[in-house]
Amino acid sequence: MLFIGDEDLMADSGLRIPYALSLRQDIVTPNLASKRMAYFCPECGAELIVRSGTRVRQHFAHKRIPENCRFLNEGWLHISAKHAVKATILQWIAGDRESPVINRECRNCYKNYSQILPPRVRKVELEYRIESPAGFYVADVALLDNDGNPICVIEIRDTHEVDDEKRAKLKNMPWMELQARDALIDPTSLTPIEYGNLRGTDCPQCREAKKSARKLIIVRRGWAIHVDGCPIRIRVWHGKSYANVIDDCSGCEYLVGMDHGDDHDGRPAAIYCSAK
Numbered sequence: 117m118l119f120i121g122d123e124d125l126m127a128d129s130g131l132r133i134p135y136a137l138s139l140r141q142d143i144v145t146p147n148l149a150s151k152r153m154a155y156f157c158p159e160c161g162a163e164l165i166v167r168s169g170t171r172v173r174q175h176f177a178h179k180r181i182p183e184n185c186r187f188l189n190e191g192w193l194h195i196s197a198k199h200a201v202k203a204t205i206l207q208w209i210a211g212d213r214e215s216p217v218i219n220r221e222c223r224n225c226y227k228n229y230s231q232i233l234p235p236r237v238r239k240v241e242l243e244y245r246i247e248s249p250a251g252f253y254v255a256d257v258a259l260l261d262n263d264g265n266p267i268c269v270i271e272i273r274d275t276h277e278v279d280d281e282k283r284a285k286l287k288n289m290p291w292m293e294l295q296a297r298d299a300l301i302d303p304t305s306l307t308p309i310e311y312g313n314l315r316g317t318d319c320p321q322c323r324e325a326k327k328s329a330r331k332l333i334i335v336r337r338g339w340a341i342h343v344d345g346c347p348i349r350i351r352v353w354h355g356k357s358y359a360n361v362i363d364d365c366s367g368c369e370y371l372v373g374m375d376h377g378d379d380h381d382g383r384p385a386a387i388y389c390s391a392k
Contacts, residue, residue, distance in 0.1 A: 132187045133157060133176040134200035134300065136164050143203045146175045158199055160185035194274040197296040197303075198256050201270060202240045204303040205259070209238060218292070219307040223316035224326075224373035230305070231317060238262040244269065246289065253285035268314070270306075272296045278310060290314045322373050329372040329388035334361060341384070347391035361387060 135145050136155035144155060146166070155164040155176065162182045168174035178185065186195045207213045217230035237259045244258030246266060255269035269289060271278050274296040278286075292308040299306065318326065332343035346359040348370070361384065365371050370391035374384040 132192050132196050133159075133164065134196050134303075135203040136176050143207055145203070146173070149174065149176065157182075157185060157187065158203075159187050159195065191274065193296045193300065194256075194272055197272045197274075197294070197299040198242055200300050200303040201257050201272070201294070201306070202242055205233065205237070205240045208233065209240075213304075216304045216306060219305060220314075220317065222319035222322055224318045224322040227319060229319035233259070234267070236261050237267055239264060246285070248285045248287065248289075250281075250284040250287065253282065255291075268292065270294060272299060273309065283312065286312060288313065318373070325372045325390070326388045329390045331375075331386050331388055333386050334384055343387055343389075347389060365389075 135143050137158050149166045151166045160182050163179045164176045165179050167177050204216050208215050215232040220231050239260040241258045244255045246253045256272045257270040258266050259268045269291045271293040273293050278293050290313040292311040341361045342358050344358045346357040349357040350359045350364050370389050372388035372390050375386040
């Protein structure tokens with residue numbers, strides 16, 4: 117479900133409010149709103165009305181134009197995208213929609229796939245303050261666990277990208293940066309334009325392939341990296357089989373994939389072999 121449509125709709129200031137809050141503080145998107153109900157702006161708290169017509173889709177608008185609502189001022193695209201991402205994730209946490217997905221590259225086969233959010237994400241906050249040795253940092257969107265600890269932060273790029281100063285402050289925190297316009301058009305499908313400290317993951321096909329494969333731990337002997345117990349006995353030393361990961365395994369038909377452990381500076385920690 118899209119919060120906002122194409123370019124000509126996004127130019128209309130009345131279509132900048134991605135969702136409203138009901139009297140019970142429930143999140144209501146424009147397509148599900150009723151003109152008989154009361155709604156309030158999630159940014160400034162002012163009362164909203166529901167509008168629709170033959171040339172524009174149903175949307176929210178302020179009943180009286182406020183002076184302090186950032187939806188209506190410069191930088192509205194950045195603000196609206198943040199709220200759209202927050203609302204989508206909160207609806208998923210509440211069980212009202214399927215999980216938003218992050219479009220990523222498989223660390224094993226390098227193909228693109230969609231990863232659902234981890235279930236330990238239980239809270240979302242905007243403009244979340246993070247303390248670090250390099251100084252405090254205010255994240256656009258923070259994904260938190262049930263105890264309020266940050267799991268990952270999301271930055272929304274409108275005009276300014278994550279710079280070196282921000283990177284230093286996010287040194288140990290997983291983060292991703294989204295294009296504001298893309299996040300607002302479809303906050304259910306998040307495509308990072310840049311990210312850092314995110315653990316590499318496998319696509320579903322590679323995960324299934326690894327389940328039935330043999331995991332061989334990589335050992336380092338001088339400059340060489342080996343695996344012991346090669347099933348096809350491509351090399352033998354004193355009666356024990358082994359293989360050279362670079363010379364033998366990398367081009368082997370039985371290689372299913374590799375694991376890159378955190379303790380190996382990004383280098384392979386193990387391989388998965390389908391040979392019997």
